[in-house]
Amino acid sequence: MATALNIRTDLQERAASRGIVIMPSTPTIGAEISGVGLNQRLDDSVAEIVREAWLTHKVIFFRDQDIDYESHLRVGRLFGELEGHPVIPHVEGYPEVLVIRGVEGVQLTSDTFTPFKAYNKWHTDVTFRERPSIASVLRARLLPALGGDTIWSDTAAAYEGLPQPVKDRIATLDAEHDIVASFGGRVSEEKRAQLARDFPAVAHPVVRTHPETGEKILYVNYTFTTRILGIPEEESKELLRLLYERIKVPEYQVRFRWTPNAIGIWDNRSTQHYAVGDYWPADRVLERVTVSGDVVTR
Numbered sequence: 001m002a003t004a005l006n007i008r009t010d011l012q013e014r015a016a017s018r019g020i021v022i023m024p025s026t027p028t029i030g031a032e033i034s035g036v037g038l039n040q041r042l043d044d045s046v047a048e049i050v051r052e053a054w055l056t057h058k059v060i061f062f063r064d065q066d067i068d069y070e071s072h073l074r075v076g077r078l079f080g081e082l083e084g085h086p087v088i089p090h091v092e093g094y095p096e097v098l099v100i101r102g103v104e105g106v107q108l109t110s111d112t113f114t115p116f117k118a119y120n121k122w123h124t125d126v127t128f129r130e131r132p133s134i135a136s137v138l139r140a141r142l143l144p145a146l147g148g149d150t151i152w153s154d155t156a157a158a159y160e161g162l163p164q165p166v167k168d169r170i171a172t173l174d175a176e177h178d179i180v181a182s183f184g185g186r187v188s189e190e191k192r193a194q195l196a197r198d199f200p201a202v203a204h205p206v207v208r209t210h211p212e213t214g215e216k217i218l219y220v221n222y223t224f225t226t227r228i229l230g231i232p233e234e235e236s237k238e239l240l241r242l243l244y245e246r247i248k249v250p251e252y253q254v255r256f257r258w259t260p261n262a263i264g265i266w267d268n269r270s271t272q273h274y275a276v277g278d279y280w281p282a283d284r285v286l287e288r289v290t291v292s293g294d295v296v297t298r
Helices: 004-016 044-057 069-076 155-160 164-170 180-186 189-198 233-247
Strands: 021-024 031-034 059-062 094-101 135-142 150-154 174-177 202-205 207-209 216-218 225-228 253-256 263-267 271-275 285-291
Touching (some): 004 021, 004 044, 031 044, 044 059, 069 094, 069 135, 069 285, 150 155, 155 216, 155 233, 164 233, 180 189, 202 207, 216 233, 225 233, 263 271
Antiparallel strands (some): 021 031, 059 263, 094 285, 135 285, 150 253, 150 271, 174 202, 174 225, 207 216
16 A cells, blocks of 8 residues: 555656656645746646645645746646735736635734734634635735745644544534634625625535545635534534644644745645744745635545
8 A cells, every 4th residue: 555655755756857856845735846837838748746745734835936917826826827806906817816814814004013913713714615725825925024934734644543432423414614603703794794695604524535635634714613512512612622723733734934925725625724923023025826616525
């Protein structure tokens, strides 16, 4: 039977034959890739290596990629069709290129610095959708001299580390995800009502199966998950609190220090991430392309 180490070694060997280096960031999650220029169309074999590295390591990083918007879109389309966002602003003329300023779209100022912590939580992007995104391609535009890192956590590893009785308890449970839980507090009442109409709360399994790797994944997050369905409210709160704490375990994480024109691409199905808001009054601007999702299945 092929082990994870065998798979990674084979991938690295095939990459090396094309002049590509895949350097794992931690034993669990993350890898930095060099020898690939994302400002040009990738041939099929290189694109396959990049996509396989993404599935294997869950988040992959590239340095010094001074790409234009068309290239950013092209990289995103290596993973699927692209989508916009109902709240986060986009680059003029490019509705699929989101402008990520501050923390989850909340720009840090003297007024928002303290309350921003209410938004700065571990999350998986847009789980309020019936088909949450499968990937994001995030590019650094403007960075503080120090700080503003992003941390990713491997939610398959987080699930695997749960005690068996907890795995048994959550195996058949669903949880509710709601856009208003996160974005409702930063928009007008009219916009909040519109979001509730356009994106009614949806239910996803607490544990999903990755459709490409077969891994079991812990699929609840602090930002969008409001409750576990079909159980008492207090039990729901207690279970969610326990599951959220598993995401914070350092052994499941990789922390990336951004540099100018660095790019991070993550599998949104098997990770959560956290934007570290430690850099105010400096500014931080990144741009994100988001790949449309698939149905969440148990």
